[in-house]
Amino acid sequence: MSKVKTDIEELKEQIINTSLILINAFAVILLVFFVYRAFQTGFGFETGVGIAFILLCFLIAFFRKRIPSGLKTTIILLVLSVVFLYETIFWGLLVSSGLFLILILLFISGFLSFRHAFILTVIYVMAFLLIGYLFHKQVLSLPERYNAAGFSTKILPWIISFANLCIVAFSVLIVLTQYISIYNRTISSLRESEGKYRSLSESASTGIWQVNNEGYTEYVNPAMCRLLEIDTQSDLSGIHYTSFYSEESLQIIRQENYKRLSGKSSTYELVLTGKKGTQRNILVSASSLFNEEKESTGTIMSIVDITESKKTKEALVESEKKFREMTEFLPLVVFESDMNGKLTYLNKNGQKLFGIRDEDIKKGFHIVSTLDPEEIEKAKENVERIFKGEGRVGNEYTMINKDKTRFPVEIYSSPIYFNQKPAGLRGVIIDITLRRKTELELEKYHENLEQLVKDRTEKLHLTNEELISTNNELIYQREELQAALDELNNAQQQLVESEKMASLGILAAGISHEINNPLNFIQGGLTGLEEYFNDNLESHKKNVKTLLDGIQEGITRAAKIVASLNHFSRNTESQDEKCDIHSILDNCLVMLQNHLKYRITVKKDYTDQSFTLYGNEGKLHQAFLNILLNACQSIQDTGTLSIATETSQHDLLISVTDTGCGIKPEDLPKVFDPFFTTKAPGMGTGLGLSITYKIIQEHRGEIELKSRLGEGTKVIIKLPKY
């Protein structure tokens, strides 16, 4: 609307300016006329006024842009009025000055209200009538020098009339053209605007409802139709708007209408009942509509359904109330602050604790002032972290209450955002004095307990270590004892054995001595006899030779047996006796003659090499005797005993193979164990091979047994030469 208004103002200004230019054009003509007349009739007062007036016109036209349009209009009207009156008074009907009246009317109709224009028009018409009357009564008349009768033959009145005609005609033409163009523009602009508003209104979710002064509907948009629960506007014909409101709402409407008389729009909430009876809370923005004459033509209302939002709001208010109440009940301090740390809310508990009231909060109370000054920096850092989203929710601080007492607290806080921007902080403050105390006590208990446990553990550890070491010692001692016992057992057995051997040795030595002496007698006797036969009984010699040889053989064999016996029974500890292993083996075989005879074939495969070493002859005899004896005993009926010897670079190797019963594989590892025997009780001590093993070891040798059950056994002995 304002655009149209501007257009009209612009148009008026344009018309005025055009009129001014036209007036000036007219004034130029008038000036020419005046100058011309002045030359004809002389320069009179009239001419002077005329020229001054024309010059004024020029001046106004020249400054037309600086002069307010109202003044310009007045001037134009004045000029027109003056020209009109002057010409009419001067010329009467001789010129068509009445045309100016049209021009004046054209002007005033554009600038004045109809009433004013009408009055002014009447005045002008009456003035014209009056002048005519004055001419009729000959109060006014054409100057004498003008001959009215011959006037139509003169050129001047025609020129003036022509000028008048031109001015009016062109003015009317121009003004009308302008009016039409502005009208067209306004109409199209209005149409466009109306279309815009209509489509806006049609598609708007806000209800728009225009009601005339009588209370009937002028316009209603689809959104409003939905609110009113009607299909189209035609459903409202004849229905007064009040039928949609309760008495309560109508009262509000009346009050608001009254308020609106001042011309302002007003907004208020009502309850609207649709045609189908649905009640809605609505928010009404109402504006009065006025016509050109500023008269009220009705009311236009934009209506928003706020039922849901009102419900939400109520729920929100309820919720807010609930939480507030809960907050107040909490035995904690609950607070909210803005970004500067100024409290915006503090629950009763907090107010009591810090000794402040709602008024203080309204005046501005900083939460920081309740903190221990030393912890303000820490608090700031923590708040920054919280806003960055990385800080811990709960932090411990020291606070100062209204009694200036310091106490430990834990503050849990989270940021408040408003429109996605940090707006403050909200949190709870928990007094942890008691908890701290409990914690300290607990810690103390814990420490005591830990110390106690530690002490006990140490003691236990110590005791345990002692026990372990005692135990170890005991185990060690037991092992030692066991070893000692074993050794003792061994030693005892060996002692028994060696004692036996010693006794046997002494016995053997004694016996051999006692046998050797008689053998010596026999030998002596035999020697003497042989001599005797040689000297005296040469002829008998060959007869007794066989007998004597028999005696000699007996002596030799008996001596050999006695000597062998002696070898076995020798009981020295010396290790440096020269021992011929071949003779030892032979000695053994002599001793075993009883076992071998007629039963076992002895195969000897002795090396030609020297087969001696330095050691204990008696013991070696013992060792080999045991091996050979075992071989003999393993042969149940008949069999073969093979003895083979050979030398290597450093060792003497002796192998004794029998074709006896062999040894069970499971017994094989045990054969060298003391007291291990497969013989019937009392038949063997089980010490034979163990003693053999020991003797071979004493001679730094090795003994090895290979046996196959039922096939025989092979014993391999390796003895170092030196």
Add this chain to the structure above:
Amino acid sequence: MNQTPALLYVDDEPLNLTLFEINFRKKYTVRTALSGEKGLEILRSEPSIAVVITDMKMPGMNGIEFIRKAKENFPEIVFFILTGYEITGEIIQALEEKLIHKYFKKPFLMKEMETAILEVLK
């Protein structure tokens, strides 16, 4: 004609002494004694004795003890031991000390003894 070398044989068995004398008398002058003491007496009374053969086990002095004493007075005499025992440490020691020249074992072997005596008397 007492040019044959004289032997002394000491043994506590008279039979041994008799048989020894019978077997050796052809080639040597044989003196016999039943104990070490008697042997020493004979050695003192008969300086011609060059070789002594003694038993080991005897009442009173044993063979080595007898030789030890005899050797003190008659260092040039050669001593032999003839014993029924196997060789003993005592005998080995005496051999090492050159107290005795050789050790013979009973029953004696005529050849062995003769060879040894001849060797000494050369």
